[in-house]
Amino acid sequence: MDFLPDGAGDRPARxxxxxxxxFGGSDNSDRNANxxxxxxxxxxxxxxxxxxxxxxxxxxxxxxLHRRNMHLASLARDCSSTxxxxxxTTARAVRSGAFDGKWTGEGGNDGCGSPWxxxxxxxxxxxxxxxxRGKAEYNFQGTINxxxxxxxxxxxxxxxxxxxxxxxxxxxxxxxxxxAAGGDYSMAAGSAGTCTVAVNLNRHQx
Numbered sequence: 001m002d003f004l005p006d007g008a009g010d011r012p013a014r015x016x017x018x019x020x021x022x023f024g025g026s027d028n029s030d031r032n033a034n035x036x037x038x039x040x041x042x043x044x045x046x047x048x049x050x051x052x053x054x055x056x057x058x059x060x061x062x063x064x065l066h067r068r069n070m071h072l073a074s075l076a077r078d079c080s081s082t083x084x085x086x087x088x089t090t091a092r093a094v095r096s097g098a099f100d101g102k103w104t105g106e107g108g109n110d111g112c113g114s115p116w117x118x119x120x121x122x123x124x125x126x127x128x129x130x131x132x133r134g135k136a137e138y139n140f141q142g143t144i145n146x147x148x149x150x151x152x153x154x155x156x157x158x159x160x161x162x163x164x165x166x167x168x169x170x171x172x173x174x175x176x177x178x179x180a181a182g183g184d185y186s187m188a189a190g191s192a193g194t195c196t197v198a199v200n201l202n203r204h205q206x
Contacts, residue, residue: 094125094144099176105201112187112195114166120150120174120181120201129172131155131185136166150174155185179203 099122106117114134121128127150131138140155155170167187174183181201189195 094146094148097124099144099148100124100205102204103174103176103181103201104204105199107199110197112189112197116185116197116199118172118185118199118201122176127153127174129153129155131170131172133166133170134164136161136164138170140170140172144176148176150176150183174199174201 101122103120103122104118106115108115110116110133112133114136117132119130122144125144126141127144128141129139131140137158137160138155139158140153142150142153144150151173153172155172157164157166157168170185170187172183172185174181180203182199183201184196184198186194186196
């Protein structure tokens with residue numbers, strides 16, 4: 001009869017147990033890695049979530065969470081603000097053409113010595129305009145901001161108005177509502193300092 005050294009008969013069982021612990025340790029390591037990546041993904045960088053070893057159900061849940069977060073971020077960017085006449089305007093409304101169309105207005109003596117007329121064409125939040133003061137013509141352009149305002153657009157004389165008496169540059173401001181816009185233009189007025197003229201514009205659909 002062969003005799004085995006003490007404990008030799010237990011060696012296969014010990015090796016099986018060690019392998020089991022090794023595999024279990026690998027599972028724990030993977031799980032810990034997933035937890036660490038998940039924490040980074042949530043707190044710092046959401047694409048890191050896709051590095052996780054997930055089941056189909058878990059991945060669907062992660063995708064849904066990502067879409068929800070993107071939607072909330074979009075709402076935050078496009079947070080509404082109240083403009084004139086109680087209308088609600090947003091950056092998204094500006095981009096989608098909420099103010100598209102032609103806006104016009106005119107008046108007699110503007111208080112600075114000349115009759116005036118103004119026309120602003122808006123397309124997708126981009127504004128291009130003309131201002132006439134007496135015989136002088138000015139053009140300008142700018143971008144409407146998230147509050148529905150065109151601010152400090154610099155109007156310069158057109159080539160056709162070179163030689164016509166009048167300021168070289170005029171600053172134009174406008175705040176757009178649903179059907180009407182209010183604003184002003186201002187210019188240097190010699191010893192009087194600055195002359196500012198209030199304007200009202202009506203909307204005509206493009």
